[in-house]
Amino acid sequence: MNKREHSSLDVLLTEVRACRACAQDLPLGPRPIVRAEPDARILIVGQAPGARVHASGIPWDDASGDRLRKWLGIDIASFHDESQFAIIPMGFCYPGRGKGGDKPPRRECAQLWLDRLLEKLPEIQLTLLIGQYAQHHFLGTNRKSSLTETVRAWQEYAPAIIPLPHPSPRNQAWFQKHPWFESEILPMLRGRVESLVTRDLRQVK
Template sequence: MSGDTAEQLKGEIRACTLCAPHLPLGPKPIVQFSATSRIAVIGQAPGRITHETGLAFDDKSGVRLAEWLGVSFETLHDPELFAIVSMGFCYPGKASGGDKPPRPECAPTWHERVWRTLENIELTVLAGAHAQAAYLPETRRWRMADRVERFREFLPRYIPLPHPAWRSTLFMRQHPWFEGEVLPALRKRVAECLQTAT
């Protein structure tokens, strides 16, 4: 297993049917990465639009995420630069007030193998509470706003962000330091990582 290449692993992931009985639209694992990816984004799980198009963050949340990162939508979707490996690879279905949580089987099955193939990752963006709970376990009892405000404690490897869904508009309104402090530091770090790729 340690000998996976990025392309072989993507093929194996896209053939996965592990959670099929629990997925209302059936399995359609969506990931983006290559052996040269410099920045990883760990989100929650694909939404319905993403499930239909097959492109990670192919919706308004992706537009907002690209804006936060200081890159174009097209750059965000360049696997040579960005890996998008969410906590769940398939659309989990609707729940009251939004989508269901990512399936719990997914990340434990795949994430470790993905990271072993991606040797050039310099920054991992933890977009939302699910990713932060998994990758910053020492902060499980924290509010997400506290993680995001204390982002400097996790750099240069990680940066926690709210999920860029429509609810993040309220988060930004309630926490003006996000746009004033977090986003400039995020964009600076992203630019540093991408500069090494040129």
């Protein structure tokens, strides 16, 4: 990474965070929540911020985030180290509530910003696609007929991409129904993340 790359991404992130493209359709107003630095090697692509994350402005600052960090085998400080993890959801703002939970992420975010952001992240070696919206966008016709089948076929996308279910507490029944996810996929996921996370050598005596 050089200073020009860092400055270029900073400028773009400032534009993203000032975006008001669909302000009239957001019940709590716009608050784009995106984090990245040019030397990040792991990209997390989720759905969209929930109401709690909208309020705090901190990505994955909820029960889903607690479970996700446990899946990855990392602490909260490492998770929020932007030089390690870029966090770019499919929808940057809280979309509001629907009948069965939060509404789908708005499409404007990916249309306006996603490719431009990804171009500024040349060091990404692992992309975690969390949930059906991220998998639909990134995998396209290469995804399977259901999220479960796509997650189970992770070897077809690894090592660069790993599809995951959403860690929401609402998915507890899914986790219980598919114990192979915890026994087979999580050890692989933690090993892959550990291999990419840079340790601060100054802390190692």
